Amino acid sequence: MPNNEEWEELHLTPAGWIAGSYRHTPWQPVAVTPPDAAVLTVRRHVTATYGGPSRAIEDRTPQTQDMALIESLLTRYGSPEFGI
Numbered sequence: 312m313p314n315n316e317e318w319e320e321l322h323l324t325p326a327g328w329i330a331g332s333y334r335h336t337p338w339q340p341v342a343v344t345p346p347d348a349a350v351l352t353v354r355r356h357v358t359a360t361y362g363g364p365s366r367a368i369e370d371r372t373p374q375t376q377d378m379a380l381i382e383s384l385l386t387r388y389g390s391p392e393f394g395i
Contacts, residue, residue, distance in 0.1 A: 318356040321391040322349035322374075323384050328391055335395065350375045350384060355393045 320331030322345050331352065334340040345352065352372045359365035373381060 315359045315361065316357070317395045318354060319393050319395055320345075320352055320354045321393065322346055323351040323353070323381065323388065323391070324348040325350075325384065327388045345374075350377070351381050353391045355391075355395060357395050 315336050317335050319333040322329045322331050324346050325348055329346050329349070330343065331345055332341060332343045350373070352374060354370045355367060357365065357367045375381065
């Protein structure tokens with residue numbers, strides 16, 4: 312059975328969440344340069360099998376060692392909201 316694989320990246324900055332690179336089936340990936348002010352990048356990868364199970368995985372990559380800053384921005388702006 313064919314698989315459907317999509318992913319999106321969001322970047323947390325002092326101004327809020329900024330959309331990044333993504334791939335939505337059936338199109339090719341779109342590369343977006345991350346903002347310089349990003350403190351955290353979250354990538355959500357969704358794999359679905361037609362007529363079968365699906366799986367969503369989120370990878371969080373800090374772009375700074377200042378965890379207090381990341382925590383304060385997460386408190387202010389909340390969790391990322393993906394379109395997939």
